[in-house]
Amino acid sequence: MTGLLGHLAVLLALILAITGAVLSYRAGRQRDERLAAIGRRCAVGVLVLVAAAVLLMEVALVGHDFSVRYVADEGSRETPLYYTIISLWGALEGSILFWGFLLSLYTVAFLRFTRRLDDLMPYATAILLGISSFFLFVIAFPGDPFAPVRPVPADGNGPNVLLQNNPMMGIHPPLLYLGYVGLAVPYAIAMAALIRGGPETDTLRLIRRWSLVPWTFLSLGIIGGMWWAYAVLGWGGYWSWDAVENASLMPWLVTTAFLHSLQVQERRRMLKTWTISLIIAAFLFSVLGTFLTRSGVIASVHSFTQSSIGPIFLVFFAVVLVGSLGLVFARGHELGAPAALDGTICRETAFLFNNLLLVAITFTVLLGTIFPLIAEALQGAQLSVGAPYFNHVAVPIGFALLFLMGVGPALPWGVARLEDLQYRLLPAVAVGVAVVLMLLLIGVRGIGALVTFGAAAFVLTVTLGRILEDVRARRRSTGEGPVAGAGHLFAANPRRYGGYLVHLGVLLVVVGIAASQVYQVRADALLKPGQSMLVDGYTIRYDGFRPQPQSNRMVLGAQVSAFRGGRMLGTFTPSLNVYPGQAEPVVTPAVREEPFDLVAGLFSGRNPLPDLAPLFQGRNPFEDLYFVLQGVDAHMKHPATSPATIQVFVNPMVGFIWLGGIIIGLGGITALLPAARRRRVPAEAAQPTLLAEEVTA
Amino acid sequence: MRRPARSLIAGTLVIAVALGFLVYQGLASSLVYYITPSELLARGVHADGQHFRLGGQVVPGTVHINRTMKTVRFLMRDPKGSIHVTSQGIPPPLFRAGMGVVVEGTWTGALFRATDLLVKHCSTYRAPEPGHVPPPDNCVT
Incomplete structure (x- = not known):
């Protein structure tokens, strides 16, 4: 009975999602606010129905209703209650149901919290409901977790034992999923902007907000997954470059690149098409990741056809890829005339290289992950790309990125003055060198780790120096005390200081990785x-x-x-x-x-x-x-x-990685906070040039 | 639209070339072919000194674990052939005769010297289909 009700809820949700997608699209075409409202109501209806399906699945799991296929496969009477509840995302069908639930949740949250951009919203709704329709179709037909089992077994198989060994299993997969799924929202906004055409207005600002949410979840999910692997798998490490891990890393890298290039776009109106392509790519990587890890294709090219879900995902991925690329090529130029970078030493250039390096790492990770599939499909040879490949490629690029993380914040927008650079960079370089010398003196060896520690000290000095500089400038201009000044400064620009906080967290992670890799x-x-x-x-x-x-x-x-x-x-x-x-x-x-x-x-x-x-x-x-x-x-x-x-x-120092993860999460949340309204500063005390440069960044 | 500066193009090119080099070098040094004992034997002398990942079944009654030297010796087989394997380190607790294992190491022409020994895990996220029987490769789920 539970199974039948669940299946019915999913079917109704599918019909509603398709209807809503079509109506919303028409609402966008005809600028019909009445149709758009119906589309929004459909999205709410989908959420209610999918939530009901998830609830029914939990009822079946907890009540050991083995007539439901997913329960017969993944549940058992011996499994403790906690692991029974979280086995919803322990296997393929349940996790797709969970995907669908989170997506409809994001859709409704997006519609609820976004009130502007009326001509854009119907298109974004249509895209989100379209993606929902695909997942609901998979849940309703090929991957139906509610399918009946005849005869009803007396007990189920129980979840994979590795997944019931640590309570973290209840936390890090949902975080990762909130990251993966959430990337659909910025994707939908970007696609809506392209479909609508014409120059973008404040679309990118909206995309930034909605990509920072999944980015923060993804960061926490990745670090949480590392902690889970460390605490459960028992090989003494936390990252093995396997396909599941790479699948979560790739969208994170691309979204990180996006969050940086967005600043160039906002400041200098450059890199528009590139920026919007990055956020589209991030969603594509999240779909690809879901496909790679959930279809069995990684085990062997030939095993994924045993299940019908694999090919369906591949088709979906191809449709999204072709559709997105087509739109970018057809409409990208309408976003506004691109301005070219002039190649001087300035923050724009640093961001550009940051982007190139992040995309380069993503590309190499992608290549290493799918190379065995390509080789098997073309040659029939089974081979594996080992961790040495990933380390060999990612470590040098990682060093370059670490270096840029120090140089970037020190560079001004526009044209850099040499004195400024000397003032900001030379002390930091000195601190970095001093740290390395001191460590050498007390007997620390290992070139890779020493270089990392030195670079981290350099980045830390630059970052703290910049924050201090801002606080001083604020104090000079407003005459506030140091604590109050810093407080007001941070409240006025949570985005900037959230970003710095994330950088400090990344430093901790990098130091932890270097120490634990070199000195284990x-x-x-x-x-x-x-x-x-x-x-x-x-x-x-x-x-x-x-x-x-x-x-x-x-x-x-x-x-x-x-x-x-x-x-x-x-x-x-x-x-x-x-x-x-x-x-x-x-x-x-x-x-x-x-x-x-x-x-x-x-x-x-x-x-x-x-x-x-x-x-x-x-x-x-x-x-x-x-x-x-x-x-x-x-x-x-x-x-x-x-x-x-x-x-x-x-x-x-493995613990530094976990601490860094927490700080990255806090930084992400900080950057999401709305900026406090700037208090009116008495005209005679204000130094408008400084404020303009330091506060509105 | 202005053309991007030459220094930028140069920088991008340097990154691209360095990346290509890194990828090539990385792949060349860490591509490991996954084969079975009979496939290895079929390669003959071409395989001597080469690095492989070898997968098969541990032949019961051939396992010798030397706890003081921390090595393990056993015969690995597939339906068409078998190969002697020595491996560094005490094998993982899951290791036992008759089960599927994967070893990584070098073929000396007569003996496979493994540096790593993995117990074969079934792929965790395979979607089960009604009526589909998993292959009998004795893996650990």
Whole structure:
């Protein structure tokens, strides 16, 4: 019954979406406000129906209604309630239903919060409902999660065990989806502007707002996914350049390029067609990512035809690609006469190179991701492109981008004066060099990491210097105190300082990646209970083995204690989880995460000084200890005496990546805040030239 | 419309050339062909010293794990041939005779020296179709 109702809701939503799309398009053509209103009501109707379908699916999942196919495939009576609820996005059909739900949510939110641009809105509504129609069609027919199962099984297969190993599974996929799906909104606005034709007015401003939302979600989703991989997969790392990861990175890179080129567009009326093409490309990458990861095509070119969803997605992608490119070529020039860059050293040029580099990374990641598919389709050879390719290509480009992140904010718009550049850049270069020399002096080695730390110090100095310069200029012109001045300045221009905040977050991420990639130490040993191993200054003692039955699995945990300098750091329980009906156990690592462990210690009243002591011995105090139970020779009669193979990773500064992710998220939210109205400044105190340059950026 | 400055075109060209070089070098050094034991044997002497990713089944009764040297030795087979493999490191807990594995390393002409050993996972996001039976490659879901 639930299945039938769900299917009906999806079918009605599909009809409503198609109707709404057609009516909205006509409303745009005929400038008919009455039709446009009907189109908007259709969008609300679609949201209500799809929300009902999602709710029905949750009812079926929680109620173990195994007559519904998705529940029979992904649910089981043993699965804990939390993992049952989130298994909505654990597999293909459910995640497409979730996609459709988020898309209709975004559509209604977009219509609700955007009141201007009346001639544009009907077209954007039509595009969004058109995309909805495609997803609803997939949910209604080839990928129907509500399809009945006869005979009804007594129990379901249960979700993929990797997906029920960490509560983060309930958070990072929705964040990623909010990112992917949200890119449909700026895409729809861009396409609407092209369909309407004529010069754009404040379209790009609207696109910026609606692309910053998914960009922030995507950033959080990517970092959250890295954290999930780190905490669940048990290979000691957080990024392996696999197709699923690349699929989320590509739209992020392109949207990042867009957010930068948009500023050139707003300031100098340059790069219009390029800017609008970037946001269109971002949505295309999000569709491509969904196709790559959800159709099975990555496993093999030939496996994706086993399911009818793969080819349908491919057709959809082709239609979107051809339609978008066609419109850009046909109408792009109407956006306004493009102005050319004059090639002097100025902020525009920095942004241009930032764009070229971001697009270059995107292109190489795309090539590496689909190269095996092309090779298999053309040659029939199965091959893989390993992580070394991605590192080889992305690391140099990443360095160039890091460098630009320092130089860009120091450059003025228009033409740079040499004295300004010297004043802004030379101290920062000095700080960068000093940091490298100091690290060398205390014995830090590793060229890649040292260069990264030096570059990060350079970027940090430039960024903080710019903020300080702004605050000083404000104080000179208004006579406010430093704190109030800074507060007013930030409130007046959240976009600028949100951007700087994001840059600071990116610096933390980059430093964390460099340190953990270069300085990771790894060791493994077969230990009897009571025996210890030495790893990079840590003593790791294996204390014994303890099997622990849980409702859905058997957890075989190894007790491990870690010491440094005779001080106990804690006990950890890496484990192997054995699931019924599953021959192979799943690894769960145990991690001591710094600096979070330190902060947690502070809250529980622990003295932080011993934790920070390594700092004064020239050692990094922010090292994760990462334990994996690789295997155990279990003596069932005396489990406590079983020898076990323990693998230990010492991962320096991985926590900086997670902190950086949080700051990037905060920066994104800050940049979304509306600017406080500029307070009227007494005419005699104001320095109009400075304000114009510093505040309205 | 003015023409973009020459210095910009030059900069773009430099990036494009550097990128092409990086991509070529990166691909040349990290493309790994994925083959099975019988395909490797069929390549004969051409394959000596080459880097591959080799996938097949662990033949039961041939697994020797040396815990002090941290190596594992086993015979890997597909329906048409088999190859001796040694691998660095203690194998992952999922490893056992009879299952599908993928190793990455170099073929010496008589022995496959693997630097990496992966247990074969079924692709997570394959859409199941009614009546479709997954291939019997003994992978871990």
